[in-house]
Amino acid sequence: MILEKDFRLVANYVKSEGGKINYDEYLFQAKNHPDYPNIVSLTDTLSFFNIDNGVIHVESSDIELLPNRFVTLLKNLQNNQPQLYFIEKKGDQYFYSNDEKSVSIPKEELESRWNNIVLLVEPSEGENSATTKVKKWFWALSLLCAATFVASLLLLQQNWQIKLFFLFPILGILFSIVSLKKLFNIQNEFLDNFCDFSSATNCETVIHSKKWKLLDFVNFSDLSIVFFCSQFLGLLIFAYDYNAFFSIQNILLLTAVPVLFVSIYYQKFVEKKWCPICLIIIATIVLEIFSLGLFKTLTFYISLPSIIRFGFVFLLVSVGWFSLKNILSKQKELEEFHIKGNQFMRNYAIFKNTLLTNPIKSSSILSSGLLLGNAAAPLKITLVTSPFCKFCAETHTIIERILEKHPEQVCFNISFNFNSSQEDEKSKKLHQQLVAIYYNNGQEAFIKALHNWFENNDESKPGNIIIEEKDELRINETLNEHFKWNQENELTYTPVILINQYIFPKEYDRNNLIHFINDLSDDEDFQL
Missing domain, CATH: 1.20.1440 (de novo design (two linked rop proteins))
Structure with missing residues (x-):
């Protein structure tokens, strides 16, 4: 069981690694996690704050391979129960702390109390460099003001x-x-x-x-x-x-x-x-x-x-x-x-009730969609999208984050909203190229190609695959099936996110979807 002081310990660890986190908000969000006070609530809440983290299994013989700072479970000397500690290596010495006091610990004792569970965080380089730059400017200006004041005082x-x-x-x-x-x-x-x-x-x-x-x-x-x-x-x-x-x-x-x-x-x-x-x-x-x-x-x-x-x-x-x-x-x-507001918006029961109020007309699943993630995953999420929709770019970034964090728990079913009778040649070629990349090179190449397109809007970025006539017929048939299915369900705009035939509520920011993946994948009402 995780204690409140453990959250402060982890927050201090994040700050020592150059990350930025508000302890009060961190604890508040963690307490509203369905698994609180399990360690999962601790790590999921870090992810909520966009702090890359992971809990890994490490044998005591591999301690030296770990970075100089990390959080781990050690056996408590009083009751022999596992407890979170912050470990810091300085030279050849190890120091551990469970509160504000840091104490030296011999490596032999560390190994004897080792519990094989390690928490590591890695703030993004952009955040790290930005935080460092702000700190440098703050201290530089503070020292300049102090020096100016002291000089004025002396004069x-x-x-x-x-x-x-x-x-x-x-x-x-x-x-x-x-x-x-x-x-x-x-x-x-x-x-x-x-x-x-x-x-x-x-x-x-x-x-x-x-x-x-x-x-x-x-x-x-x-x-x-x-x-x-x-x-x-x-x-x-x-x-x-x-x-x-x-x-x-x-x-x-x-x-x-x-x-x-x-x-x-x-x-x-x-x-x-x-x-x-x-x-x-x-x-x-x-x-x-x-x-x-x-x-x-x-x-x-x-x-x-x-x-x-x-x-x-x-x-x-x-x-x-x-x-x-x-x-x-x-x-x-x-x-x-x-x-x-976050507490309310991230309440799964409220989210589910809101989601179930807006089903689509058809109960059939789009069979010709482009599948991203684990095709065998119980949770299927359909995305109606278009490469020419600026709001779709943000949605695809969200999908990439979800697939990176939950590769085995979710499968995205991509449906392009392409009308062959009205779209111009440029749109037709781009859609064909993207579908061809998916069929020929797989989902990873497709995700990369779509990412490059949204980032640069350069027609040459998705690739210039030569499409044979038989493949073109298959691609056009896929795009037509996508559009027909969209029309049957009156999905005329993009992006649209569907979770088990229910439209993602407009009251919710799409960025919130990543926080419901665990609950959705465990909910039998949304398993197909």
């Missing part, structure tokens, strides 16, 4: 105490963002463990608590972000009038003291949980107060222009933050709606 003609004060709002901004990590979609196992290191601590519970009505409008995280961002911008704007700036800060910091006590009171007596990140933010503000006292800047020299300037900064930051928060909240709601 600033002020004493070191003022320069040091810049660290406080920066720390405050960072921890304020971390406190809203779900809103910013920050996923970090260390932060999760830090926030929940004991039963008395839980950042999420405190930060999203609404036990006071006032917190429906503004919470402590909002106040901290606005406060520290205003401080940071104020330090830049008041570069030549720090006396006025620190005078304003003295008043604001002293005003903030009651808010700090309210936050501590709320955590201790109302929510009865501590938020470590909130406490760090409180400590940052306390350090600011002590630093101002230590630097002897507890003065109250204030002028009207300085109040107006800082008031403008504060209002600008407030409007900017609440606007950004509103955008991020709506984006989060859309993501959650998308996940719930």
Whole structure:
């Protein structure tokens, strides 16, 4: 049986291989898999996220042939039951982990606990390179910004105490963002463990608590972000009038003291949980107060222009933050709606009931179709298609993916919607060439030829097979039978997907078909 922590382990493994996966959505989708909590739910959900993966049988003597990182089943030392572990090889040493801690394991022990089952993932090269490129640009821009800021700070003609004060709002901004990590979609196992290191601590519970009505409008995280961002911008704007700036800060910091006590009171007596990140933010503000006292800047020299300037900064930051928060909240709601929508759309019972409401007129099977996949497979899916239909190109890509993943479970029956009495010579030649390739070279050559055609729309790509007269008669007869069968069932448009004489529901995206193949192939109602 697979545990929830195993999904985090696999998600971390995917990320270590350069893949991109959202753990919360990964777990959510897996829980809705019919085989959950079996390992099949784990691997099928990876495939749902377009992450190539496979579970293979490996003998203990072949461990060294495996890549440097993989997930495997090892016997648990306590109960001797198999359990998922992430294995990483560094040099000649092996390290394994079942949680956040990685421990060295001798090869002899690894072999003695070996269970012969290995999970490997291989993110697509395009995704890998794209992710790497984004990361490189992100870190390059971040380092450039940091270097520019440090250089500006060093060139600033002020004493070191003022320069040091810049660290406080920066720390405050960072921890304020971390406190809203779900809103910013920050996923970090260390932060999760830090926030929940004991039963008395839980950042999420405190930060999203609404036990006071006032917190429906503004919470402590909002106040901290606005406060520290205003401080940071104020330090830049008041570069030549720090006396006025620190005078304003003295008043604001002293005003903030009651808010700090309210936050501590709320955590201790109302929510009865501590938020470590909130406490760090409180400590940052306390350090600011002590630093101002230590630097002897507890003065109250204030002028009207300085109040107006800082008031403008504060209002600008407030409007900017609440606007950004509103955008991020709506984006989060859309993501959650998308996940719930996927849960509904991938419910097999609902899909089957919708599918059965739209049968075609004829109960006969197209006998002259071009079969792709396993001809003996119990699941037969008919596709009415045309090489000149742009929507058919996407459908054929979906078929290729299904055949690659389920080569033995499904057979596709291809029916061209070609009307010989109305189509031009170009269309006739292309259809004849494609059918000839199927008859002469088999289904793999046919799939490749059709793929090349959809990709390039080049008549020379499918091939230039010389068709003899007797073969031409057979090909034309096949195409005519396809068209006649389509007309009998009023299938006048393309593409049309038929599952056991039922039309694939228009309410569903065709990309969803791959997620129902296992269920359809096991369902006796769709076995021919």
